Amino acid sequence: MTTSSSAPASSAPPFAAPKGVPDYFPPTSASFLAVRDTLIESARRAGYGYVELPVFEDTALFARGVGESTDVVSKEMYTFTDRGNRSITLRPEGTAGVMRAVIEHGLDRGQLPVKLAYAGQFFRAEQPQAGRYRQFHQVGVEAVGVDDPALDAEVIAVADAGFRALGLTGYRLELTSLGDTTCRPQYREKLQDFLAALPLDEETRRRAELNPLRVLDDKRPEVRELVADAPLMVDNLSAESLAHYEQVKGYLNDLGVKFVENPRMVRGLDYYTKTTFEFVHDGLGAQSGIGGGGRYDGLMEQLGGQPLSGVGFGLGVDRALLACQVEGVSPGDETRCDVYGVPLGEAAKSRLVALSAPLRAAGVRFDLSYGGKGLKGAMKGADRSGARFALVLGERDIEAGVVQVKELASGDQRPVPLADVVISVLEALGR
């Protein structure tokens, strides 16, 4: 690397990442990958097949699927017009896109349920905050086509197992039911009547009109007190929804998944029905939800497909990673390489470069010192790489047909024949 001395030192970098988007780089990026992969693996173990879907879709898909009146659609979408004059939106959530793909490719015409998992980034133009980014990452699953409470429980268990596999313990699962198309409208009216009689401020009154459930979840103590006696959805469920809810709880007990009921839980997306849940972690600040989901029985039909039920979740990779950091667990924590090459001179360098191919092919994570650093600098590189062994090679070694294998932690060093390097290294690593 050459340094340019012509440009004056400047305090501000020439470019900064757009507002509210995270950069992940080593060593944190290793944990990020591990979190994402661990959560996907949990879904894979339950028979969910991976789907890779586009990051942008027709704007109308989200407007119709997520709901026009939601905050997400009304003010948080990244929407633009493409060169064909189509309105395009960067996906703010995952379920609508999966449903679109299921319908478009007729995945629901085979055996049901269709069980799919996805991972990727999502976009919402919100004010950034701890754990809330404008580009964030989720792992999600959707199970479409079977209205079985055991499936609700499975989805929840998959999320729980994923978090547990990460080593997380400081979270809880909150559960409730939002009812169905018969009982929810009735309850909503009942709740609005109750709220209308309360001395609420203008802002809250407006919210009561738009989404009365949300008022129940207000953080202000004085409001909480006012709504303490408000009617609750769980007390006004239809017979069918109530039975469904009870069975979900029963299956969760069978699965050994602990939960607490929170009848005041709010979901920001319109499509949820019946079972809804959220994984909450204390210690993340205000954005405490590390995952959430539920059942969405009207969504497929709403998007022009068959009237099939569905249930799924979205788990926040960024927030799960934060939770890991808060709890002091570091998934994916490993050194950068196993073995590090230290060449002395050009001849040795070309020998080590040549060796890197067979070593890596044998599964050894191998790096070497570039740039002609000299022994001291190259050894320093070996140390910083976290490698267990250094391969030191100089003129004397080449003449003798050997390479020095040095264990960095102990300082022990021994020559091995150059011809047997790969085998010797594998042996030294205990493989």
Added chain:
RNA sequence: GUGGGUGUAGCUCAGCUGGCAGAGCACUGGGUUGUGAUCCCAGGUGUCGCGGGUUCAAGUCCCGUCACUCACCCCA
């Protein structure tokens, strides 16, 4: 969109009521010519976010501005 907090070295941050730019980590070179981490020595570490004002004198006080951040709202 609305509030609070913070902007000093690559990173984490000191710097009291105005008076010469600081520490640790990291980085580079050296301390036996073929050995790192430890130890010692030397060294870049800098528009003190930016602009204006007050003052003999501003990192410090005032105004503006931008950025970051936390929170409201909302949510993964």
